[in-house]
Amino acid sequence: MEIKKTSLNKLHQSNNAKFVEFAGYEMPIQYSKGIIEEHKFTRSNSGIFDVSHMGQLFIYGDESLTEELEKIFPLDLKNLKENCSKYSFLMNEDAGIYDDLIITKIEDGYLIILNAACKDKDFEILSNLLGSKFKMNLDNNRSLIAIQGPKSVEILNSIVNGVDQLNFMTGNWFDSNNQKLFVTRSGYTGEDGFEISISNDKAEKLVENLIEKGAQLIGLGARDTLRLEAGLCLYGHELDINKTPVEANLRWAISKSRLSNGGFIGSKKIMNQMQDGARQIRVGIKPEGRVIAREKTKIFDDTDKQIGEITSGTFGPSVNGPIAMGYVDKEFSKVDTKILLEVRGKKHPANVCALPFYKKNYVKGVN
């Protein structure tokens, strides 16, 4: 299959991107400055991320759509206000996660942002669940651009006036150069920032304008170190079809009002696990030395019994040390529990720690 390219591909090339294939797309892993510089620039200034490979699924409908979606997602969608977003999951009957996503209520329905590697399958699953009652559009004509970091609000507001009035996890339509943009105040770096949905033919110009105002392009490499420092899950690593939201320590994302009556796919398993606890749970892990424990690293207790496995591990540039996330048996999931990580045949001491590794700077209340 031919590799897909986003509408910013030429711009990446002219900015000396190193490319990798990711979910069938040619995506920039880094630019000339490298992952650590890009990471730190995002934390101190403003980084631009091309996330156009992600799915933008528009589903149109009225209250009956809300009712149908409540049978799928563990959310209180009836009480979700227009232009407000929630983090959620698409699950199977066993509460195994097909995908994690952000769903936003828009004027005439919902916008769901899906992972690139999952979007086609998600579309199929949702089409089967919803039948043909609602118009669904996995929109390939729109790009998705994230701008993240403390200077992002000032930079984006100078181009798209009014975005500074958005609260975290809300969005709205904006006009910029006769172009309708859907902007949400959200992101996946642990920083204040925005995601901008824009038609493909206008995306390059917008990014050029953002660069002119002082923001810089950031690759997927730094996106990964940023999200890991922020303690955020990445599908295919922390989350997959064999993990539930309770095991992933994401019960905060399940609306409380939905837990008493259930009625969404996977609710039985979720309610059982909420009561009895899960056998394993996702935790943050900090190695004591400098050694980096990558994905699939085995985790042991001090009696040589394997108690879990690492799902993501790297060097955290802002933490200035190695960090990881993984699943451990629940009796080892308390903060400050001593564990051992087997790297290249040697066991290295580490500690279970609270997430995030790096404190968030989200804007909670503007108004």
Place this chain on the structure above:
Amino acid sequence: MSEVKFSKEHEWITLEGDVATIGITKHATEMLGDIVFAELPEKGSNVEKDGTAGVVESTKAASDVYTPVSGEVVDTNQSIVDDPAKINEDPEGGAWFFKLKIKDSSELDTLMNKEEYDKFAKETSN
């Protein structure tokens, strides 16, 4: 000091008497990206030509470091363990990895000179 020689695994080596100094090339560091971890062989241990003799890790992945010749490890550069970013800054100078008392100087004959290595690096990175 002898002419700098290079291996296909992107190590450089210089020889002074029977002690070789070994590190990784600038080209290797450019391919790896930001190096954030280095592990070196133990002093006093013996390493075999083309065997692993250390590890470097970038933010992205771990890579083995090989020794281009056999010998006994007589010194290691602790400063790159303490501050791995030095490897990106000065890979073919201050950020050497280890020194070996070599067994057989003829092992160096199979290695590339600078010109050959530059050509090899260019060809293999495309």
